[in-house]
Amino acid sequence: MAHAPAPEDAPDSRLHQDLHWMFARLKQGLATAESAAVREHGMTLWGYTVLLAIVEAPASSQLALAQAVSVDKSKLVLILDELEKDGLVRRRPDPADRRARIVEVTPEGGRALKAARADIQAIEDRLLAGLSPAARDTLHDALRRLVGEPIARIEAGRPHETACPP
DSSP states (O other), X not given: OOOOOOOTTSTTSHHHHOHHHHHHHHHHHHHXXXXXXXXXXXXXXXXXXXXXXXXXXXXXXXXXHHHHHTOOHHHHHHHHHHHHHTXXXXXXXXXXXXXXXXXXXXXXXXXXXXXXXXXXXXXXXXXXXTSXXXXXXXXXXXXXXXXXXXXXXXXXXXXXXXXXXX
């Protein structure tokens, strides 16, 4: 007797075993929730990501910042334009290279980022509520490892197909 394939919503279906689908679904759900949260603080999810990157590890150039957040450099300019217009960042000429710009978070941007980060953390805590602290640590550790050299290795120098093109 032929066995019917598992429905798409069954946790043991092939779909639910597919790594790409699992990450895509997680990204979709997080983006939906987190976009709404950061919008309340006057920014987009990309704006939030860029602000977080600037605060955590100030980049030496806009190109370095684009690479750090995996966004096309022309898209980064649009994101920075919006953040600057909203008073969340400022760009100033680099004294070492007048063609380059140093991007700094304003005090208002720092306050907005802190509030948005608290909301994001609450969303992530709700998502991970069913995991033990040890399982959360294991998940974070595994993901941090995967986003480094392993993902670069499988990309094999190809341009990012979904890295927010211009």
